[in-house]
Amino acid sequence: MQKRCLAILEDGTLNKSVSFSKEEREKLGLRGLLPYSVETQDTQVQRVMDGIRRKGFDIERYILLSSLQERDERLFYKVAIDHIEEIMPLIYTPTVGQASKEFSHIFRSPKGFYITPDDKGDIETILENWPENDIRIIVITDGQRILGLGDLGANGMGIPIGKLALYTACAGIPPHQALPVMLDVGTNNEELLSDPLYLGYPHKRLEGQAYLELVEEFVQAVQKKYPRALIQFEDFLTPNAYGLLNTYRDRILSFNDDIQGTAAVALAGVYASSRITGRSFVDSKVMFLGAGSAATGIADLMVAAFVNEGLSLEEARKRLWFVDSEGLVVASRTDLRSHNLPYAHEAIQSNFIDAIDSVQPHILIGATGAPGTFTQEVIERMSVLNEHPVIFALSNPTSKAECTAEQAYTWSNGKAIFSSGSPFGNVNYNGKVFRPGQGNNAYIFPGLGLGAIIANASIIPDELFLVAAKTLAQLVTDENLQEGALYPRLTEIRRLSIEIAIAVAEKAYKMKIARDEKPSNLKKYIEEYIYHPNY
Ligand SMILES: NC(=O)C1=CN([C@@H]2O[C@H](COP(=O)(O)OP(=O)(O)OC[C@H]3O[C@@H](n4cnc5c(N)ncnc54)[C@H](OP(=O)(O)O)[C@@H]3O)[C@@H](O)[C@H]2O)C=CC1
Ligand SMILES: CC(=O)C(=O)O
């Protein structure tokens, strides 16, 4: 039955508030319930933007937008799409980091699905409580490594909500086909456990076999109720991130965004940097600060890319060097994890600066969660070694960046080609304005996910991340590079995501991992599928 009267204004998927026409007001029983004026959606967008700009703090802007998402979903997405450069830092990194830290204090409505150890044996049943029947994208976290902020327990739900808002804003996934999931297995964060307002499962984390069984039960329940859904694993602590990736990557439509999405965005940036440095990709030597899931994911995809260009596995790995908190990752170390071993070269263990001097990398990629680790000395050494040192400070949120954009340009005398995980504004250095690009998986996952679900791929092999990286790199214009950016402007993100989706879907058909038939006009098919927030 069609909703009427207040019920329609209270349903965020139907509400368009003062944009209901006189006829609609008459028909839907809305006369008297709204002020006189009938406004266009654009005028409403303007009012929202005025409200956002009037707020004193970004967290207040986040709360305003979060309430709007509940109250009037189409207006929320219209605002996000039309003002993506201003809105993305509010609904995503860096503000989503603060919002996640404070999630239990600013909570208003659940916006997603919660699973705790108490639900063991019942996940299939409780999933029936979710009202939608055609979920295509799930972002799930257990909250143990939220950005570079550590274990935030159930407060980490801010991340799946934010990532899925980007799926819709950046790639047009219909919001009703997206499901944010919090696998709330507890937290080891004492501050949260002693917070009377903490909303999560108030126990130490479930671990080991019991944890894995809960994930498996969830995956099976999803396979049954939503067999077409892509599961994106997000912000798991590294051992679980790898464990779950290895369990599910060849079995179901899934990927780990921190390992694989990040890899594709970084690879795209590295490809684009060749057009400034003049050095071909295969001749590049890369040093990573941080040897966890993000950095290793990038290295693994780079190896695949090098091998595609004709290098042997051994030659490919030799171009990639890691430094972690114990120094250079070398073969003689006994403290390494299995994902580090392919990159533990025969060399003498040394500190970061000495490692830069001995390895002489062209590209430096930070994924540490440790702010300030790209010191003046680091940037200066890179600048002595390179005409244009390529510097990625990927850690999020902004407070965790290895260095700021301004530091990179200043310490390199304007020579650095800089990208960061969280956005920095333009920097004026000696009269030249630099626009740092945002090396964030947000350039990849929306388009990649869209392509995968359009083809209804059975799995997401490396080839799909490689094609996504190549496509993104090709979409970087000379103008972007002249501004100093290795990525296109965010204002282009919907177009970019569709291009990435087309390339990814094409590859899936070619690899025969698509479970749906290829439409006769793929681009048109995608364009018809995607969500537009206009009333
Ligand atoms: N821009 C983007 O798109 C993305 C950014 N990230 C960011 O990357 C960061 C790391 O994530 P992830 O890889 O999952 O985390 P991990 O915990 O897996 O890895 C962190 C790594 O950094 C090392 N490290 C920590 N402190 C230092 C230090 N002072 N000097 C040298 N090495 C250090 C750790 O070494 P050790 O183990 O020895 O302590 C570890 O190897 C996060 O801040 C996250 O936000 C992640 C995904 C995407
Ligand atoms: C961007 C992202 O996925 C992260 O920082 O974890």
Ligand SMILES: [Mg+2]
């Ligand atoms: Mg992440």
